[in-house]
Amino acid sequence: MSTVRPSLRHRALNHWLSPGVLAGVRPGLWRRLRTTHGVDARYWPRAVVTGLAARESDKWAERQRRAAGDLSDIRVEAPVFVLGHYRSGTTRLHNLLARDPLFHAPTLLEATNPWTFAVAERTLRQRLRAVLPPTRVFDAVEVSPDMPMEDEFAICALSGCSHLLRYAFPRNWDALERFLTLDEASGAEVDAWRGAMLQFTRLLTRQRRKRLVLKSPPHTAKIPHLLALFPDARFVFVHRHPLDVFASMRRLIGITLPAATFHASGAPDMERAVVGTFRETMHAYLDARTSIPDGHLVEVAYDDLTASPLATLDHVYRALGLGTPPPLAPEAPFTPAPQTMLDHALRQRLGRAWGDAFDAWGYKV
Template identity: 35%
Template sequence: MASGFPWHRVFHPLCGADPLTLAELVVRRGPPSWRGMPAYGVALATALARVPFTLADRVVARRREVRPPVFIVGHPRSGTTHLHNIMAASGAFGTVPPVTATLPWESRTMAPLIRPFIDPFLPETRLIDSVELSPDAPTEDEVGLANLGGLSYFHAIYFPSRFARDYRDGLLGEGPERRVAARRRAIRRYVGAMAGQCGEPLLLKNPAYTATPEMLLELFPGARIVHIRRDPRDVFASTRRMLRRVLGELALQDIGGVDVEAAILETYPRVMARWDAARERVPAAQVAEVAFEEVVEAPEAVLTRLWEALDLPGGAAEMERMRAYLDSVSGYRPSENRLSGEETALLARVWPRQMAGYGAAAGE
């Protein structure tokens, strides 16, 4: 019973944040605009009302060893969601549904209780595109991490007064030592909580992990990482469209001064350079790379290669489930990402290494 009403404008994703995170966002980035004030007020009221469940969650939580997860990484709009959905369809992994991801502070207590009441009102497709969104759809970690506080590129979207800096720092994992340490604690907490609720090994995806794969392996030795790349031209066009869309829907401050293109142009090559440098230091048995275009054209070959390279759980039955999922979405067509000649020339000039790596500099 999906509803066409834009509930996210009333019940903002920050409705899963704690009061301290909500307060810190205002202290660091300024107050919401008049337009954003109602949604912020609802989020704050929700955070205060959830306090008994937050405390109860801490009581029932117990430290436990987490089986090494499988992480899917890649710059935003590189195809991480598509690959996540395919691999999740295997049934070989635990995945985190939308409501549980949004409530990381109460994933063990409140989330199971309210899911039956919220799931029917989830939209049928994602806010940013026409990809199906079901109550059990695997969800990006950053949804929950943004609500746990610390560094998050989602905060640049919610409170865009310092958009370029927060977007860059969130995707690179940079910032004051205190905030970087808080980010590490948030990731450990999130993964531990979700492993207890959603099954193991977890299959997780987050573009914000792309620049910090070594941190993931420090936190979760034995984890495996899948990196997906995409033509930089498509990444630029799709990220630009995505950011404009989500800023218009989820920003709680005025977005008039936000330069989306400049932020993408600066951040993308830095994220990719970080990945390329770190990838050489990650054990070969724990990392694999795929191209989005190959996933689209020859998905079964890509999946077979991934399962063999990373020794992933499952076999013929899991492959058959993924094949059935691929058949179910065979009619989906992503939005066209057309750039002008001037825009392509700009990318060739500011992203020479990434463009050349895809044969894009010569217009191939």
């Protein structure tokens, strides 16, 4: 895997001028978000770029709507959802599943341009190639317009009802947590989220004509909603030692916030933020996993995925009845980045806060 560091130009674009998690929004949603949450003066350049990009999306959106036509009769066939908390190995498994030619995983281009990708793909690809860094800012995963991407970005741009908004507006972090499980969301917000999921997956199904493989960590806390929309869906849950998740997640937030925020101050305490989201995600998952039909859920360990990726993939296919995985060339050995050691007091706090997760998969504090 490449470890090329982003150039100074790419870092500057990402830090000051990228719309961040709001890539692909249209003007109406952008206006509502900035009115509701505010934009600090320090991030006006990012706000200007976001507004210009929103206007560009608007130019193509009506053309895509006419081209796509009525999507209500499109059936999304048994999508496969990769579940798990951030930094648990979901990207690695998603990338492996996406190599199957019978599947389609939303690409970066599609997920960040859900209003326009079906009619502006060539233009969007050229623009993305000009601005994308060679790797993600928080790890060594290579970046390209066609890399598999979280559909959460599309949900955010289509509905504004996304857990990703916390990174754009961290002063309102706690209020935006409602988009994790949707339990505290309004009826209108739940309807908007569901509408966005159907719009995006139906359009992908029409355009690509393949079974979808979807990965977004917040989906882990929304199993009842996913089953309501896709009762024949399959689920793969990836779990990792909670202490390693905490260390990696704390680093991720520290890197992601500056690249996405419109707030110069008011970010939450990192420990409290990570602890709360992980606890709520795992509680929601553990409560809902028994509602998934037999044979539609398989759980895999991060350690197995990194040590034996192809054997783990074969296990997933057999457990979910997906047939036979395609022959894949062995990957280069994967070495996870070393994690920061956590002090004893912090480990004990995490053990108490996340006891259910430690117990569920046999991890030790």
